[in-house]
Amino acid sequence: MSIISYYNEEEKGKVLENLTCNVKQIQDDLLKEIVTLNSGTEYLQNFLHGSSAKELFKKNVPIVTYKDVKPYIDRVANGESSNIISALPITNLFNSSGTSGGANKILPSNSKFLDGNAFINDLIAHVISKHMKGVERGKGMHFFLTGHEIKSPGGLPIEDAISWYLKSDHFKNRPSIWFYSYTSPDEIMLGSDLKQNLYCHLLCGLVQRDEVTRFGSTFASGIVRVIKVLEDSWKELCSDIRSGHLSEWITDSGCRNSVSMVLGGQPRPKLSDEIENICSQKSWKGIMKKLWPQTMYVEAVVTGSMVQYVPTLEHYCDDLPLVSIGYASSESMFGINTDPLCKPEDTSYTLLPNLSYFEFIPTEGGNGDVVDLADVKLGCSYQLLITNLWGLYRMRIGDIVKVTGFHNKAPKLKVIGRENTLLSIDTDRTTEEYLLKAVNRARLVLESSDLKLVNFTSYADISSSPGHYVIYWEVKAKEEDMKDLDEKTLLECCLVMEDTFDEEYMYCRSNEFLGPLEIRVVNDGTFDSLMNLSISKGASITQYKTPTCIISEEGLQVLETNVVARFFSTLKASHVLKP
Template sequence: MSIISDFNDDEKGMVLEGLTLNVKQIQDDLLKEILTLNSGTEYLQNFLHGSSAKEIFKKKLPIVTYKDVKPFFDRVANGDSSDIISALPLTNFFMSSGTSGGANKLLPSNNKFLDGYAFINDLLVHVISKHVEGVDKGKGMVFHLTGHETRTPGGLPIEPGTSWYLKSDYFKNRPSNWFYSYTSPDEIMLGSDLKQNLHCHLLCGLVQRDEVVRISSTYASGMVRVIKVLEDSWKELCSNIRSGHLSEWITDSGCRNAVSMVLGGQPRPKLSDEIENICSQKSWEGIMKRLWPKTKYIEAIVTGSMVQYIPTLEHYCSDLPLVSTTYASSESIIGINIYPLCEPEDISYTLMPNISYFEFIPVEGDIVDVVDLADVKLGSSYKLLVTNLWGLYRMRIGDIVKVTGFHNKAPQFRFLGRENALLSIDTDRTNEEYLFKALNRAKLVLKSSDLRLVDFTSYADVSSSAPGHYVIYWEVNVINEDMKNLEFDQKTFLECCSVMEDSFDDEYRYCRSNEFVGPLEIRVVNDGTFDSLMNLSISKGTSVTQYKTPTCITSEKGLQVLEKNVVARFFSTLSASHFA
C-alpha cells in the first residue's frame, strides 16, 4: 500500500484514478499476497494445505460468521501465538460497536489496518479539497476521543481503530496540512473522560470560533451528543471564556494544561457575550452555523443506523452539508464517498481494492454464487465478505449493500442495512430497513405535535405478553422551547404505534392478522436514559467514539436500564383484522 501523505493533490488524484481503474488486478494481487503470507497459519492449513491459488481458496475455504471463528480469536486473545490465524503479529483487538443487537465482537488486528486507516485519511484530503472550496483556510473542530484502554487475558490492547490511530506514529507525525489542523490540542483527544473531553473540545472550538471551517465526529450520534453537551453547558463555557480559566471540575491534567495554553489566562468578555447572545435565543435551529460562521460542512457517518439522527442534525445545522466520508467497520476499512456533498439519501461509497479482498453473495436467488468486486452488477444487492491481512478469511460481516454505479471500474455501493433480522416473534423477520421506514413515518406524527425523537432502540418481547410483541423504547423531547414539560398526549403516541406497525412487511401483517404477534408497544423513557445506556456499554469496553445505540437490544443489563426509566406505555389500537 502506497504511503501518499507527502503527495501533492494532483498525485493523490492519480492514486485514486489508478485504484479505480485496476480493480480486478489489485484485488487478485492482494488475495495472492494474503494467501502466500498466511499459508502456514493453522487456520488456512486446515483448508488450503499450503496453497495460495485463488481457485483453491474459492473452492475449499468456507464462508464463515464471527461465531464460526470466535474460538480461534479467543485463543489469540488468551495468549496463544498470532500464527494461529496470521503470519503477521497481531498487535491488538477491536471491540465492535454491536450496532444491531448490542452484542460486541472481539476482532483481531495488526499494523496493516493502521496502514489502511492512514491511507484513506490521506486520500480524503484530495476528495474533500476537490469539492469544498476554502476548506484549507481554517481549522477543524474535530471531536476525536480515545477512552479507556482494556486488555485481553493475553495482554493485547482492546481499542477501536480511531483510538489506535490517535496513539500511533501516523498521527503523531501527521502532515501539516488543513486536514490535520485542529482547534483542540492532542492531549484532549487522548483523554479518557468523556464529559471532560467534550467540554474541553467545545471550549477550544468556541475560543477559535472564527477559524473553524469544518466540524467533525465519527458518527452522527456523536455529533448529536456534542450538541446536547453544548445545550447543557453553554453558560459554563461562556463563564470559562469570560474569565480565561477552566472550570475546577476538569481534573485531567493533560486537558487542563492543553486548554490553559489555548485560553492563556486571557479574559474574553466580548467573545463570551457574543456566544451567550446566540445561545440564549429561543430557537436553536441553525445554531452550529451561527456559532461557527465560517463552517463549510458537518462531517459524520449518517448512513446505516445513523440515518435516524439526520433530522436532528438538519435542525441544529440548518443548511450546512452533512458529509459522510468513509465506509468502515471493525473488520476493515471498506470505501470512501468520492462525492462528499451529495444528499444523505444519495450517499454511496466507492470500495477501495487495495485494503481488503472483498467478495459478494447476491441477496436475490437461492443459489450461493459468490462474486468478486470486479464482477458485481449494477442495481444488485449483496452480502459482503471480507478477507484481509490481519486474520479474517471470507467472513460475513453482516452488511447488505447495493451497487449504485461505478467510478471508472470501481463499483459504488449504498449501505442498505444489516443482514440479520432485528425483530422476530413468530415467522416475522423485521430488518433495519422496515424499522427505519416505520420510525420515519412516526417521526412526522411527533413533529406535528412539537415533539422530537432523541433516540430509540427496539426489543422483541416474548415474556410479558402472549403472543409476544415488538417494543420500541423512545426518548423524546419538545421542539418548542416555550413548552416547559413533555406532555404525554395519548392520541399522538397511539397514532405513532399504529403508523409504525402499519409500515412493516407482508409477513408481519400475516402474523398480526392471525394473532401470532401482538400489538406494537412504545415505551417512553426518562430524559438521559440513552446516555445511561451508552455509559453501560462503555463500562464494558466499548469506545465512546465507536458507540452507537443498538437498533435492537438484547443485553439484559441494558434492558434493565431502559425498564427502570419507563415513564409511559402505549399500544397500537389497530385490530388483527386491519392486517388481513
C-alpha cells in the same frame, strides 16, 4: 503516514483513477499476496496445504461468521502465537462497535490496518478539497475521544480502532496538511473522561469559532451527544471564555494543561457575549452554523443505523452538508465517498481494491455463487465478505450492500442494512431498514406536535402471548419544558409504524400471531444511562452506538425502570391487511 501524503493533488487524483480503473488486477494481486504470506498459518494450512492458488482458496476456504473464527482469535488473545491466523504479528485486538443488537466482537489487527487508514484519509482529503473550495484555510473541530484500554489474558491491548489510531505514531506524526489540523490539542483527544473531554473540545472550538471550517465525530450520534453537552453547559462555557480560565471541575491534567494554553488566561468578554446571545435564543434551529459561521460541512457517518439522527442534525446544523466520508469497520477499511455533497440518503461508497480482498454473496436471484468485486452488478444487493492481511479470511461482516453505480470500474455501494433480522416474534422478520423507515415516518407525526424524538431502541417482547414489538422512545419538547404527553399523537405514531412494516408482519398481526405495537416513553437522560452502562462493561466511548434492538437484560432494566408512559397501536387485527 502513507506514501501518497507527499503527493500533490494531481498525483493523488491519478492514484484514485488507477485504483478504480484496475479493480480486477489489483484484487487478484492482493489475494495472492495475502494467501502467499499466510498460507503457512494453522488456519489456512487446514484448507490450502501450503498452496496460494486463487481457485483452491475459493473452493476450500469456508465462508465464516465471527462465531466460527472466535476460537482462533481467543487463542491468540490468550497468548498463543499469532501464526495461528496471521504470518504478521497480531499487535492488538479491536473491541468492535458491535452488531445491531449491541454485542461486541474482539478482532485481530496490526500496523497494516493503520497503513490502510492513513491511505484512505489521504484520498478523502483529496476528494473533500475538490468539492469544498476554501476548506483548507481553517481548522476542524473534531470530537475525537480515546476509550479505556484493557489487556487480553495474553497481554495484547484491547481497544477500539479510533483509540489505537489516536495513540499511534501515524497520528502523532501526521502530515501538516489541513485535513489533520484541529481546534483541540492532542491531549484532549487522548483523554478518556467523556464529560470532561467533550466540554474541553467545545471550549477550544468556541474560542477559535471563526477558524472552524468543518466539524465532526465518528458517528452522527456523537454530534447529537455534543449538542446535548452544549445545551447543558453553554452558560459555563461562556463564563470560562469571559474569564480566560478553565472550570475547576476539569481535573484531567492533559485536558487542563492544554486547554489553559488555548485560553492563555486571556479574558474574552466580547466573544462570550456573542456566544451567549446566540445560545440564549428561544429556538436552536441552525445553532451549529450560527456558532461556527465559517463551517462548510459536518463530517459523521449518517448511513445504516445512523440514519435516525439525520433529522436532528438537519435541525441543529441547518443547510450544512452532512458528509459520510468513508466506509470502514473494525474488520477492514472499505472505501470512500467520492460524492461527498450528496444527500445523506443517497450516500454510497466507492470500494478501493487495495484495502482488503472483497467478495459478495447475492441476497436474491442467481444461484448464490460468490462473486468478486469486479463482477458485481448494478442494482443488485449482496452480503459483504472480507479477507485481510491480518488474520480474517472470507468472513461475513454482517452488512447488506447495494450497488448504486460505478466510479470507473470500482462499484459504489450503499449500506442498506444488517444481515441479521432485527425483530421477530413469529414468522415476521423485521429488518433494521424497515424499523428505521417506520421510526422516521412516526417521527414526522411526532414533530407535527411540539415534541421531537431524542433517541430510540426496540425489543421483541414475548413475555405475554401474543408477543409484540416494543419501541422505547425518549422525547422532549421543541422549544420549552415538556408538560403532558400528547396521547393522540403518540397513538398515531404507533399506527404509522405498524403501517410501514412488510406483508409478513401484517399477516402475523391479522392472524393474532403478533400483538399491537407498543411505544414506551422513558425519562429524559435514559439513553445516556444506557450508554454509561455499556461503557462500564467495556464498550468503546468513541464507537458507542445506541443498539437499534436491545438484547441486554441489564439494558432492558435501565429502560424499564424509566418508563413513564405506554401507548399501543389501536389498529384492529381484522383490519391490518392492506388491500
